[in-house]
Amino acid sequence: MWFGLVAGLAAVATGFAWGETAQEQWQLATRYTARVGFPLLILAYISRPLHQLAPNGFTRAALARRRWIGLGFACSHTVHLISLTMAFRLAGETPSAVTLVGGGLAYALLYAMALTSSNAAQRAMGRWWKRLHRFGIHYLWLIFAQSYLGRVFNPDTMWIGAIFGSIALAAAGVRFAAWLKSRS
């Protein structure tokens, strides 16, 4: 879990090292905190389906630590939230209503998942636990996928969009393949 926080803070430090004005530093910090959170979310997203498809030492270790990987993502993305708040404040801007609603729902789901990531909560919530966590992780994946795939059409961000967008699509492919396997 702590590595998510450390990675998020390292992303902020990188933004501060590269940016020239305070506003640019927080904007870069926002960008880099999303980039360090992405692999954590993807690992949490595919650890179970990957283990179903091709069990090995790595998938077993990832599956056993999935809860901590998810909490690590919650930490790094809290740093994303702080960074973007600072960036918007310094720029004197407000995110669009669509971003606020879509991103706000993502954070509400993220913190609901983090707060219920214990065995006791799992028992108490019954089938709602699985519904919340399944919907939440798909929704978080969706925000990443649409953010990165949307960047493919901008020449400045084409490469990061193509690479990270492809990883997001491949992760969905892994989940789909595992779902097909579980049905057959």
Ligand code: HEM
């Ligand atoms: C209200 C909530 C949110 C707001 C206002 C917001 C705002 C921002 C801003 C300003 C950037 C920097 C854009 C740039 O300069 O490149 C950014 C980047 C990004 N955010 Fe967020 N964000 C929010 C929530 C989220 C969530 C929940 C996710 C994922 C689950 C996410 C994923 C990303 C990604 C993938 C990037 C692109 C990073 C890159 O260029 O590699 N954001 N966000």
